[in-house]
Amino acid sequence: MATCSCEINACVLCEERLYPGLTKEQVCQIRERLIRELYAPHEVLFREGDPAVFLFALRSGQLKLTSSMPDGRQQILRIAVAGQLLGIETFKGQRYPFTAEALTDVVACKISHDDLRQILAGSPAIALRVIETLSQELDQTESLIRDLGLKTAPEKVSSFLLSLIPQRGDPGAELPLRLSRREIAEMLGLTEETVSRVMADFARKKIIGSGKGYIRILDRKWLEETNGVENKASSTERRAQSGHS
Amino acid sequence: MATCSCEINACVLCEERLYPGLTKEQVCQIRERLIRELYAPHEVLFREGDPAVFLFALRSGQLKLTSSMPDGRQQILRIAVAGQLLGIETFKGQRYPFTAEALTDVVACKISHDDLRQILAGSPAIALRVIETLSQELDQTESLIRDLGLKTAPEKVSSFLLSLIPQRGDPGAELPLRLSRREIAEMLGLTEETVSRVMADFARKKIIGSGKGYIRILDRKWLEETNGVENKASSTERRAQSGHS
DNA sequence: CGCCACTTTGAGTAGTGTCAATGCTGGTGG
Protein backbone atom coordinates (compact mmCIF):
# COMPACT_ATOMS: atom_id res chain seq x y z
CA MET A 1 0.00 0.00 0.00
CA ALA A 2 1.43 3.31 -1.02
CA THR A 3 2.15 5.66 1.83
CA CYS A 4 0.52 8.85 0.71
CA SER A 5 -2.12 11.19 1.97
CA CYS A 6 -4.96 9.59 0.08
CA GLU A 7 -7.14 7.19 1.95
CA ILE A 8 -8.79 5.59 -0.97
CA ASN A 9 -8.15 1.93 -1.32
CA ALA A 10 -10.96 -0.07 -2.70
CA CYS A 11 -12.57 1.44 -5.76
CA VAL A 12 -12.32 0.44 -9.39
CA LEU A 13 -9.65 2.94 -10.17
CA CYS A 14 -7.72 2.76 -6.95
CA GLU A 15 -6.20 -0.63 -6.48
CA GLU A 16 -2.47 -0.63 -6.35
CA ARG A 17 -2.07 -3.61 -8.63
CA LEU A 18 -3.52 -1.53 -11.42
CA TYR A 19 -0.37 0.55 -11.57
CA PRO A 20 2.36 -2.01 -12.12
CA GLY A 21 4.99 0.20 -13.73
CA LEU A 22 4.58 3.26 -11.58
CA THR A 23 6.39 4.48 -8.51
CA LYS A 24 4.50 4.95 -5.31
CA GLU A 25 4.69 8.68 -5.77
CA GLN A 26 3.04 8.40 -9.14
CA VAL A 27 0.33 6.20 -7.75
CA CYS A 28 -0.34 8.78 -5.11
CA GLN A 29 -0.53 11.49 -7.70
CA ILE A 30 -3.24 9.57 -9.44
CA ARG A 31 -5.10 8.79 -6.29
CA GLU A 32 -5.10 12.36 -5.23
CA ARG A 33 -7.17 13.22 -8.22
CA LEU A 34 -9.93 11.03 -6.90
CA ILE A 35 -12.48 12.57 -4.59
CA ARG A 36 -14.40 10.29 -2.30
CA GLU A 37 -17.93 11.30 -1.51
CA LEU A 38 -20.85 10.01 0.52
CA TYR A 39 -24.49 10.22 -0.42
CA ALA A 40 -27.67 9.46 1.48
CA PRO A 41 -30.72 7.80 -0.06
CA HIS A 42 -32.55 10.09 -2.50
CA GLU A 43 -29.50 12.30 -2.89
CA VAL A 44 -28.69 13.15 -6.47
CA LEU A 45 -25.13 12.77 -7.76
CA PHE A 46 -25.91 14.62 -10.95
CA ARG A 47 -28.87 15.41 -13.15
CA GLU A 48 -29.66 14.64 -16.74
CA GLY A 49 -28.49 17.56 -18.83
CA ASP A 50 -25.93 18.84 -16.33
CA PRO A 51 -22.53 19.60 -17.83
CA ALA A 52 -20.54 16.40 -17.48
CA VAL A 53 -17.40 17.11 -15.52
CA PHE A 54 -16.84 14.07 -13.36
CA LEU A 55 -16.87 10.39 -13.83
CA PHE A 56 -18.06 8.42 -10.81
CA ALA A 57 -16.98 5.01 -9.61
CA LEU A 58 -19.48 3.40 -7.29
CA ARG A 59 -17.80 1.75 -4.33
CA SER A 60 -20.78 0.68 -2.26
CA GLY A 61 -24.54 1.01 -2.30
CA GLN A 62 -26.97 1.26 -5.19
CA LEU A 63 -27.95 4.02 -7.56
CA LYS A 64 -30.75 4.38 -10.02
CA LEU A 65 -30.05 6.01 -13.34
CA THR A 66 -33.08 7.66 -14.84
CA SER A 67 -34.04 9.63 -17.88
CA SER A 68 -37.14 11.80 -18.12
CA MET A 69 -39.26 13.15 -20.89
CA PRO A 70 -40.43 16.77 -20.93
CA ASP A 71 -43.88 15.76 -19.70
CA GLY A 72 -42.55 13.97 -16.66
CA ARG A 73 -42.55 10.38 -17.79
CA GLN A 74 -39.51 8.75 -16.28
CA GLN A 75 -37.52 5.67 -17.21
CA ILE A 76 -34.95 3.88 -15.12
CA LEU A 77 -32.08 2.99 -17.43
CA ARG A 78 -30.38 0.73 -14.96
CA ILE A 79 -29.61 0.12 -11.34
CA ALA A 80 -25.92 0.67 -10.75
CA VAL A 81 -24.18 -1.51 -8.21
CA ALA A 82 -20.77 -1.43 -6.53
CA GLY A 83 -17.89 -1.58 -8.98
CA GLN A 84 -19.62 0.17 -11.84
CA LEU A 85 -18.72 3.45 -13.47
CA LEU A 86 -21.16 6.26 -14.03
CA GLY A 87 -21.10 8.91 -16.64
CA ILE A 88 -18.60 7.23 -18.88
CA GLU A 89 -21.19 7.77 -21.60
CA THR A 90 -20.13 11.40 -21.51
CA PHE A 91 -16.54 10.61 -22.24
CA LYS A 92 -17.04 12.29 -25.56
CA GLY A 93 -20.28 14.00 -24.66
CA GLN A 94 -20.93 17.31 -23.02
CA ARG A 95 -23.83 16.54 -20.71
CA TYR A 96 -24.94 13.67 -18.55
CA PRO A 97 -27.57 11.65 -20.40
CA PHE A 98 -29.32 10.62 -17.18
CA THR A 99 -29.88 11.51 -13.55
CA ALA A 100 -28.07 9.45 -10.93
CA GLU A 101 -29.85 9.13 -7.59
CA ALA A 102 -28.80 7.14 -4.55
CA LEU A 103 -31.18 4.37 -3.48
CA THR A 104 -29.14 3.48 -0.41
CA ASP A 105 -26.25 5.03 1.42
CA VAL A 106 -23.58 5.33 -1.22
CA VAL A 107 -19.83 5.72 -1.34
CA ALA A 108 -18.45 6.88 -4.65
CA CYS A 109 -15.19 8.20 -6.02
CA LYS A 110 -15.30 10.92 -8.61
CA ILE A 111 -12.66 12.11 -11.00
CA SER A 112 -12.69 14.71 -13.74
CA HIS A 113 -12.76 13.49 -17.30
CA ASP A 114 -9.55 15.33 -18.01
CA ASP A 115 -7.75 13.63 -15.16
CA LEU A 116 -9.19 10.32 -16.21
CA ARG A 117 -7.93 10.82 -19.73
CA GLN A 118 -4.46 11.41 -18.42
CA ILE A 119 -4.59 8.39 -16.18
CA LEU A 120 -5.85 6.19 -18.98
CA ALA A 121 -3.17 7.46 -21.31
CA GLY A 122 -0.56 6.44 -18.76
CA SER A 123 -1.99 3.21 -17.48
CA PRO A 124 -3.21 0.57 -19.90
CA ALA A 125 -4.14 -1.66 -16.97
CA ILE A 126 -6.71 0.85 -15.83
CA ALA A 127 -7.91 1.34 -19.36
CA LEU A 128 -8.45 -2.38 -19.63
CA ARG A 129 -10.36 -2.37 -16.38
CA VAL A 130 -12.53 0.47 -17.63
CA ILE A 131 -13.20 -1.35 -20.86
CA GLU A 132 -14.23 -4.46 -18.97
CA THR A 133 -16.57 -2.51 -16.72
CA LEU A 134 -18.06 -0.67 -19.65
CA SER A 135 -18.65 -3.84 -21.58
CA GLN A 136 -20.50 -5.34 -18.61
CA GLU A 137 -22.67 -2.26 -18.37
CA LEU A 138 -23.44 -2.48 -22.05
CA ASP A 139 -24.43 -6.10 -21.58
CA GLN A 140 -26.66 -5.23 -18.63
CA THR A 141 -28.29 -2.46 -20.62
CA GLU A 142 -28.95 -4.74 -23.55
CA SER A 143 -30.70 -7.17 -21.19
CA LEU A 144 -33.12 -4.47 -20.15
CA ILE A 145 -33.88 -3.85 -23.81
CA ARG A 146 -34.84 -7.49 -24.14
CA ASP A 147 -37.23 -7.16 -21.19
CA LEU A 148 -38.76 -3.93 -22.38
CA GLY A 149 -39.14 -4.88 -25.99
CA LEU A 150 -40.41 -8.41 -25.89
CA LYS A 151 -42.12 -9.04 -22.62
CA THR A 152 -45.63 -8.60 -21.26
CA ALA A 153 -46.36 -7.06 -17.87
CA PRO A 154 -46.36 -10.33 -15.91
CA GLU A 155 -43.22 -11.45 -17.71
CA LYS A 156 -41.52 -8.19 -16.88
CA VAL A 157 -42.44 -8.37 -13.21
CA SER A 158 -41.42 -12.00 -13.16
CA SER A 159 -37.96 -11.37 -14.54
CA PHE A 160 -37.61 -8.39 -12.25
CA LEU A 161 -38.40 -10.54 -9.23
CA LEU A 162 -35.99 -13.22 -10.37
CA SER A 163 -33.27 -10.62 -10.78
CA LEU A 164 -33.56 -9.84 -7.09
CA ILE A 165 -32.38 -13.30 -6.08
CA PRO A 166 -28.72 -13.22 -5.13
CA GLN A 167 -26.39 -15.79 -6.74
CA ARG A 168 -25.70 -17.66 -3.56
CA GLY A 169 -28.52 -17.24 -1.13
CA ASP A 170 -31.24 -18.96 0.79
CA PRO A 171 -33.92 -19.79 -1.80
CA GLY A 172 -36.81 -18.89 0.44
CA ALA A 173 -35.27 -15.98 2.25
CA GLU A 174 -36.79 -12.55 2.50
CA LEU A 175 -35.32 -10.30 -0.13
CA PRO A 176 -34.98 -6.63 0.65
CA LEU A 177 -36.88 -4.50 -1.84
CA ARG A 178 -35.77 -0.90 -1.87
CA LEU A 179 -37.70 0.13 -4.93
CA SER A 180 -41.21 1.48 -4.64
CA ARG A 181 -43.98 0.29 -6.92
CA ARG A 182 -43.49 3.47 -8.87
CA GLU A 183 -39.80 2.78 -9.33
CA ILE A 184 -40.35 -0.80 -10.39
CA ALA A 185 -42.87 0.50 -12.89
CA GLU A 186 -40.41 3.08 -14.17
CA MET A 187 -37.85 0.39 -14.67
CA LEU A 188 -40.13 -2.00 -16.51
CA GLY A 189 -41.95 0.53 -18.62
CA LEU A 190 -45.25 -0.03 -16.81
CA THR A 191 -47.47 1.97 -14.49
CA GLU A 192 -47.60 1.83 -10.74
CA GLU A 193 -51.06 0.31 -10.84
CA THR A 194 -50.13 -2.46 -13.24
CA VAL A 195 -47.17 -3.48 -11.11
CA SER A 196 -49.35 -3.48 -8.03
CA ARG A 197 -51.99 -5.61 -9.72
CA VAL A 198 -49.50 -8.14 -11.04
CA MET A 199 -47.80 -8.45 -7.68
CA ALA A 200 -51.15 -8.83 -5.93
CA ASP A 201 -52.03 -11.52 -8.42
CA PHE A 202 -48.75 -13.35 -7.78
CA ALA A 203 -49.37 -13.10 -4.06
CA ARG A 204 -52.89 -14.52 -4.46
CA LYS A 205 -51.41 -17.45 -6.34
CA LYS A 206 -48.87 -17.96 -3.55
CA ILE A 207 -46.00 -17.33 -5.95
CA ILE A 208 -44.62 -14.60 -3.76
CA GLY A 209 -45.22 -13.27 -0.31
CA SER A 210 -44.86 -9.57 0.15
CA GLY A 211 -44.44 -7.33 3.11
CA LYS A 212 -43.25 -3.85 3.73
CA GLY A 213 -39.80 -3.30 2.26
CA TYR A 214 -39.20 -6.94 1.44
CA ILE A 215 -40.42 -9.75 -0.72
CA ARG A 216 -40.29 -13.51 -0.47
CA ILE A 217 -40.16 -15.79 -3.50
CA LEU A 218 -42.34 -18.79 -2.65
CA ASP A 219 -42.38 -20.51 -6.03
CA ARG A 220 -39.28 -19.63 -7.96
CA LYS A 221 -39.74 -22.55 -10.31
CA TRP A 222 -43.12 -21.27 -11.41
CA LEU A 223 -41.68 -17.87 -12.21
CA GLU A 224 -38.83 -19.35 -14.19
CA GLU A 225 -40.97 -21.78 -16.12
CA THR A 226 -44.00 -19.68 -16.95
CA ASN A 227 -42.27 -16.32 -17.01
CA GLY A 228 -45.23 -15.08 -15.05
CA VAL A 229 -47.86 -16.10 -17.58
CA GLU A 230 -50.40 -18.81 -16.93
CA ASN A 231 -51.05 -20.01 -20.44
CA LYS A 232 -48.53 -19.15 -23.12
CA ALA A 233 -49.52 -21.96 -25.45
CA SER A 234 -51.56 -19.82 -27.78
CA SER A 235 -49.00 -17.07 -28.08
CA THR A 236 -46.11 -19.47 -28.58
CA GLU A 237 -45.00 -21.25 -31.71
CA ARG A 238 -46.84 -18.70 -33.72
CA ARG A 239 -44.11 -16.19 -34.30
CA ALA A 240 -41.44 -18.52 -35.67
CA GLN A 241 -39.07 -16.46 -37.76
CA SER A 242 -38.33 -16.95 -41.40
CA GLY A 243 -34.56 -16.54 -41.04
CA HIS A 244 -33.01 -15.27 -44.24
CA SER A 245 -30.73 -17.32 -46.43
CA MET B 1 1.57 5.52 -44.09
CA ALA B 2 3.53 2.57 -42.87
CA THR B 3 5.07 0.49 -45.60
CA CYS B 4 4.11 -3.00 -44.64
CA SER B 5 2.22 -5.84 -46.19
CA CYS B 6 -1.07 -5.00 -44.58
CA GLU B 7 -3.54 -3.06 -46.63
CA ILE B 8 -5.76 -1.96 -43.89
CA ASN B 9 -5.94 1.75 -43.45
CA ALA B 10 -9.23 3.05 -42.36
CA CYS B 11 -10.81 1.16 -39.48
CA VAL B 12 -11.13 2.10 -35.84
CA LEU B 13 -8.05 0.22 -34.81
CA CYS B 14 -5.90 0.91 -37.82
CA GLU B 15 -5.14 4.56 -38.18
CA GLU B 16 -1.51 5.38 -37.97
CA ARG B 17 -1.98 8.31 -35.65
CA LEU B 18 -3.21 5.91 -32.99
CA TYR B 19 0.28 4.57 -32.53
CA PRO B 20 2.33 7.63 -31.75
CA GLY B 21 5.19 5.99 -29.94
CA LEU B 22 5.61 2.95 -32.10
CA THR B 23 7.89 2.23 -34.98
CA LYS B 24 6.44 1.41 -38.35
CA GLU B 25 7.39 -2.20 -37.88
CA GLN B 26 5.43 -2.37 -34.65
CA VAL B 27 2.43 -0.77 -36.29
CA CYS B 28 2.58 -3.40 -38.97
CA GLN B 29 2.72 -6.13 -36.37
CA ILE B 30 -0.49 -4.87 -34.91
CA ARG B 31 -2.17 -4.46 -38.22
CA GLU B 32 -1.30 -7.94 -39.24
CA ARG B 33 -3.43 -9.30 -36.44
CA LEU B 34 -6.45 -7.75 -38.03
CA ILE B 35 -8.39 -9.79 -40.54
CA ARG B 36 -10.48 -7.92 -43.03
CA GLU B 37 -13.65 -9.60 -44.15
CA LEU B 38 -16.53 -8.89 -46.47
CA TYR B 39 -20.16 -9.81 -45.90
CA ALA B 40 -23.20 -9.64 -48.12
CA PRO B 41 -26.65 -8.57 -46.91
CA HIS B 42 -28.28 -11.20 -44.67
CA GLU B 43 -24.94 -12.82 -43.93
CA VAL B 44 -24.37 -13.55 -40.28
CA LEU B 45 -21.10 -12.55 -38.63
CA PHE B 46 -21.86 -14.55 -35.52
CA ARG B 47 -24.83 -15.91 -33.63
CA GLU B 48 -26.15 -15.35 -30.15
CA GLY B 49 -24.63 -18.01 -27.94
CA ASP B 50 -21.63 -18.74 -30.17
CA PRO B 51 -18.31 -18.85 -28.33
CA ALA B 52 -16.91 -15.34 -28.50
CA VAL B 53 -13.50 -15.39 -30.12
CA PHE B 54 -13.29 -12.28 -32.24
CA LEU B 55 -14.07 -8.68 -31.81
CA PHE B 56 -15.30 -6.94 -34.95
CA ALA B 57 -14.75 -3.37 -36.04
CA LEU B 58 -17.25 -2.26 -38.62
CA ARG B 59 -15.62 -0.26 -41.39
CA SER B 60 -18.52 0.25 -43.74
CA GLY B 61 -22.11 -0.81 -44.05
CA GLN B 62 -24.71 -1.55 -41.41
CA LEU B 63 -25.45 -4.49 -39.14
CA LYS B 64 -28.38 -5.40 -36.98
CA LEU B 65 -27.76 -6.93 -33.59
CA THR B 66 -30.60 -9.11 -32.40
CA SER B 67 -31.55 -11.26 -29.46
CA SER B 68 -34.27 -13.91 -29.50
CA MET B 69 -36.48 -15.59 -26.97
CA PRO B 70 -37.08 -19.36 -27.02
CA ASP B 71 -40.50 -18.91 -28.58
CA GLY B 72 -39.17 -16.91 -31.50
CA ARG B 73 -39.86 -13.38 -30.40
CA GLN B 74 -36.97 -11.28 -31.59
CA GLN B 75 -35.61 -7.94 -30.47
CA ILE B 76 -33.14 -5.72 -32.30
CA LEU B 77 -30.71 -4.37 -29.73
CA ARG B 78 -29.18 -1.83 -32.01
CA ILE B 79 -28.14 -1.03 -35.53
CA ALA B 80 -24.37 -0.87 -35.77
CA VAL B 81 -22.84 1.65 -38.15
CA ALA B 82 -19.35 2.24 -39.50
CA GLY B 83 -16.82 2.94 -36.78
CA GLN B 84 -18.46 0.84 -34.11
CA LEU B 85 -17.14 -2.23 -32.38
CA LEU B 86 -19.06 -5.48 -32.05
CA GLY B 87 -18.75 -8.09 -29.42
CA ILE B 88 -16.89 -5.98 -26.96
CA GLU B 89 -19.60 -7.06 -24.51
CA THR B 90 -17.85 -10.38 -24.48
CA PHE B 91 -14.55 -8.93 -23.40
CA LYS B 92 -15.07 -10.72 -20.14
CA GLY B 93 -17.83 -13.02 -21.33
CA GLN B 94 -17.70 -16.38 -23.02
CA ARG B 95 -20.43 -16.15 -25.60
CA TYR B 96 -21.86 -13.52 -27.89
CA PRO B 97 -25.00 -12.10 -26.32
CA PHE B 98 -26.60 -11.36 -29.69
CA THR B 99 -26.59 -12.27 -33.35
CA ALA B 100 -24.94 -9.89 -35.80
CA GLU B 101 -26.36 -9.86 -39.30
CA ALA B 102 -25.37 -7.66 -42.23
CA LEU B 103 -28.07 -5.35 -43.55
CA THR B 104 -25.92 -4.08 -46.40
CA ASP B 105 -22.64 -5.03 -47.94
CA VAL B 106 -20.25 -4.85 -45.04
CA VAL B 107 -16.54 -4.51 -44.55
CA ALA B 108 -15.32 -5.41 -41.09
CA CYS B 109 -12.02 -6.08 -39.42
CA LYS B 110 -11.89 -8.82 -36.86
CA ILE B 111 -9.32 -9.49 -34.21
CA SER B 112 -9.12 -12.08 -31.46
CA HIS B 113 -9.78 -10.92 -27.93
CA ASP B 114 -6.35 -12.08 -26.90
CA ASP B 115 -4.64 -10.02 -29.56
CA LEU B 116 -6.82 -7.08 -28.71
CA ARG B 117 -5.84 -7.34 -25.09
CA GLN B 118 -2.19 -7.21 -26.05
CA ILE B 119 -2.69 -4.25 -28.31
CA LEU B 120 -4.64 -2.38 -25.68
CA ALA B 121 -1.99 -3.10 -23.08
CA GLY B 122 0.60 -1.56 -25.36
CA SER B 123 -1.29 1.33 -26.82
CA PRO B 124 -3.24 3.66 -24.55
CA ALA B 125 -4.31 5.69 -27.58
CA ILE B 126 -6.20 2.73 -28.93
CA ALA B 127 -7.62 1.96 -25.52
CA LEU B 128 -8.93 5.50 -25.36
CA ARG B 129 -10.45 5.13 -28.76
CA VAL B 130 -12.12 1.90 -27.72
CA ILE B 131 -13.47 3.53 -24.58
CA GLU B 132 -14.90 6.38 -26.60
CA THR B 133 -16.55 4.02 -29.02
CA LEU B 134 -17.95 1.90 -26.23
CA SER B 135 -19.33 4.87 -24.41
CA GLN B 136 -21.11 5.99 -27.55
CA GLU B 137 -22.60 2.56 -27.96
CA LEU B 138 -23.78 2.58 -24.37
CA ASP B 139 -25.35 5.95 -24.97
CA GLN B 140 -27.08 4.68 -28.10
CA THR B 141 -28.36 1.64 -26.23
CA GLU B 142 -29.71 3.74 -23.41
CA SER B 143 -31.59 5.83 -25.94
CA LEU B 144 -33.34 2.74 -27.17
CA ILE B 145 -34.38 1.98 -23.59
CA ARG B 146 -35.95 5.40 -23.38
CA ASP B 147 -37.86 4.70 -26.58
CA LEU B 148 -38.99 1.26 -25.52
CA GLY B 149 -39.91 2.09 -21.96
CA LEU B 150 -41.77 5.32 -22.15
CA LYS B 151 -42.92 6.00 -25.64
CA THR B 152 -46.11 5.21 -27.48
CA ALA B 153 -46.15 3.65 -30.92
CA PRO B 154 -46.26 6.95 -32.87
CA GLU B 155 -43.54 8.38 -30.65
CA LYS B 156 -41.38 5.34 -31.23
CA VAL B 157 -41.77 5.49 -34.97
CA SER B 158 -41.18 9.21 -34.89
CA SER B 159 -37.89 8.94 -33.04
CA PHE B 160 -36.90 6.06 -35.26
CA LEU B 161 -37.46 8.16 -38.34
CA LEU B 162 -35.53 11.06 -36.88
CA SER B 163 -32.64 8.75 -36.10
CA LEU B 164 -32.33 8.02 -39.79
CA ILE B 165 -31.38 11.59 -40.60
CA PRO B 166 -27.63 11.92 -41.04
CA GLN B 167 -25.83 14.68 -39.10
CA ARG B 168 -24.85 16.67 -42.13
CA GLY B 169 -27.20 16.03 -44.93
CA ASP B 170 -29.84 17.44 -47.18
CA PRO B 171 -32.91 17.94 -44.98
CA GLY B 172 -35.38 16.83 -47.58
CA ALA B 173 -33.34 14.13 -49.24
CA GLU B 174 -34.46 10.59 -49.72
CA LEU B 175 -33.15 8.43 -46.93
CA PRO B 176 -32.36 4.84 -47.69
CA LEU B 177 -34.40 2.49 -45.52
CA ARG B 178 -33.00 -0.99 -45.48
CA LEU B 179 -35.14 -2.29 -42.65
CA SER B 180 -38.39 -4.07 -43.36
CA ARG B 181 -41.54 -3.25 -41.41
CA ARG B 182 -40.94 -6.36 -39.42
CA GLU B 183 -37.43 -5.27 -38.54
CA ILE B 184 -38.52 -1.80 -37.52
CA ALA B 185 -41.16 -3.44 -35.36
CA GLU B 186 -38.58 -5.73 -33.79
CA MET B 187 -36.47 -2.74 -32.99
CA LEU B 188 -39.24 -0.67 -31.42
CA GLY B 189 -41.02 -3.44 -29.57
CA LEU B 190 -44.12 -3.19 -31.76
CA THR B 191 -45.78 -5.39 -34.34
CA GLU B 192 -45.43 -5.20 -38.06
CA GLU B 193 -49.02 -4.06 -38.43
CA THR B 194 -48.73 -1.23 -35.92
CA VAL B 195 -45.64 0.13 -37.64
CA SER B 196 -47.39 -0.06 -40.96
CA ARG B 197 -50.44 1.78 -39.64
CA VAL B 198 -48.41 4.54 -38.03
CA MET B 199 -46.31 5.07 -41.13
CA ALA B 200 -49.41 5.12 -43.30
CA ASP B 201 -50.88 7.68 -40.95
CA PHE B 202 -47.75 9.86 -41.15
CA ALA B 203 -47.84 9.59 -44.92
CA ARG B 204 -51.51 10.61 -44.98
CA LYS B 205 -50.60 13.66 -42.94
CA LYS B 206 -47.78 14.47 -45.37
CA ILE B 207 -45.20 14.13 -42.60
CA ILE B 208 -43.26 11.60 -44.58
CA GLY B 209 -43.25 10.29 -48.09
CA SER B 210 -42.42 6.68 -48.52
CA GLY B 211 -41.40 4.55 -51.43
CA LYS B 212 -39.76 1.26 -51.94
CA GLY B 213 -36.53 1.03 -49.98
CA TYR B 214 -36.42 4.68 -49.06
CA ILE B 215 -38.20 7.31 -47.06
CA ARG B 216 -38.42 11.06 -47.25
CA ILE B 217 -38.95 13.27 -44.24
CA LEU B 218 -41.29 16.03 -45.34
CA ASP B 219 -41.97 17.67 -42.01
CA ARG B 220 -39.09 17.11 -39.68
CA LYS B 221 -40.17 19.92 -37.40
CA TRP B 222 -43.52 18.28 -36.79
CA LEU B 223 -41.86 15.03 -35.82
CA GLU B 224 -39.49 16.77 -33.46
CA GLU B 225 -42.13 18.92 -31.83
CA THR B 226 -45.00 16.54 -31.47
CA ASN B 227 -42.99 13.35 -31.16
CA GLY B 228 -45.49 11.87 -33.50
CA VAL B 229 -48.58 12.55 -31.40
CA GLU B 230 -51.27 14.98 -32.45
CA ASN B 231 -52.68 16.07 -29.15
CA LYS B 232 -50.53 15.54 -26.11
CA ALA B 233 -52.17 18.27 -24.07
CA SER B 234 -54.29 15.97 -21.98
CA SER B 235 -51.50 13.56 -21.22
CA THR B 236 -49.02 16.31 -20.44
CA GLU B 237 -48.50 18.19 -17.21
CA ARG B 238 -50.33 15.47 -15.42
CA ARG B 239 -47.50 13.26 -14.36
CA ALA B 240 -45.29 15.86 -12.72
CA GLN B 241 -43.01 14.05 -10.33
CA SER B 242 -42.91 14.55 -6.62
CA GLY B 243 -39.12 14.61 -6.36
CA HIS B 244 -37.94 13.28 -3.06
CA SER B 245 -36.34 15.21 -0.24
C1' DC C 1 -54.77 12.78 15.76
C1' DG C 2 -54.12 14.20 11.17
C1' DC C 3 -51.12 14.48 7.43
C1' DC C 4 -48.45 12.48 3.88
C1' DA C 5 -46.56 9.15 0.87
C1' DC C 6 -47.32 4.88 -0.81
C1' DT C 7 -50.27 1.06 -2.13
C1' DT C 8 -54.33 -1.25 -3.43
C1' DT C 9 -58.62 -1.77 -5.88
C1' DG C 10 -62.25 -0.70 -9.18
C1' DA C 11 -64.49 0.88 -13.53
C1' DG C 12 -63.97 2.39 -18.01
C1' DT C 13 -61.27 2.94 -22.16
C1' DA C 14 -57.44 3.91 -25.41
C1' DG C 15 -54.01 1.83 -27.71
C1' DT C 16 -51.84 -2.31 -29.51
C1' DG C 17 -51.84 -6.92 -30.50
C1' DT C 18 -54.20 -10.69 -33.01
C1' DC C 19 -56.16 -12.79 -36.80
C1' DA C 20 -57.52 -12.71 -41.47
C1' DA C 21 -58.02 -11.02 -46.04
C1' DT C 22 -56.20 -8.37 -49.81
C1' DG C 23 -52.75 -5.88 -52.48
C1' DC C 24 -48.38 -5.23 -54.37
C1' DT C 25 -43.89 -6.53 -56.43
C1' DG C 26 -40.27 -9.30 -58.14
C1' DG C 27 -38.82 -13.74 -59.46
C1' DT C 28 -39.49 -18.30 -61.64
C1' DG C 29 -40.94 -21.56 -64.80
C1' DG C 30 -44.07 -22.98 -68.32
Next chain:
DNA sequence: CCACCAGCATTGACACTACTCAAAGTGGCG
Protein backbone atom coordinates in the same frame (compact mmCIF):
# COMPACT_ATOMS: atom_id res chain seq x y z
C1' DC D 1 -45.01 -13.46 -72.55
C1' DC D 2 -47.87 -14.60 -69.00
C1' DA D 3 -49.32 -17.30 -64.85
C1' DC D 4 -48.09 -18.42 -60.67
C1' DC D 5 -45.86 -18.01 -56.35
C1' DA D 6 -43.47 -16.16 -52.26
C1' DG D 7 -42.50 -12.39 -49.43
C1' DC D 8 -43.61 -7.97 -47.72
C1' DA D 9 -46.98 -4.37 -46.87
C1' DT D 10 -51.52 -2.69 -46.06
C1' DT D 11 -56.07 -2.62 -44.14
C1' DG D 12 -60.05 -4.03 -41.36
C1' DA D 13 -62.55 -6.15 -37.46
C1' DC D 14 -62.09 -7.53 -33.03
C1' DA D 15 -60.03 -8.76 -28.48
C1' DC D 16 -57.53 -7.78 -24.66
C1' DT D 17 -53.69 -5.77 -22.24
C1' DA D 18 -52.24 -2.12 -19.81
C1' DC D 19 -53.27 2.81 -18.98
C1' DT D 20 -56.28 6.47 -16.96
C1' DC D 21 -58.87 8.34 -13.54
C1' DA D 22 -60.89 8.00 -9.10
C1' DA D 23 -61.36 6.50 -4.46
C1' DA D 24 -60.26 4.24 -0.46
C1' DG D 25 -56.90 1.66 2.49
C1' DT D 26 -52.35 1.43 5.03
C1' DG D 27 -48.55 2.77 7.83
C1' DG D 28 -45.19 6.15 9.56
C1' DC D 29 -44.36 10.42 11.85
C1' DG D 30 -44.77 15.08 13.72
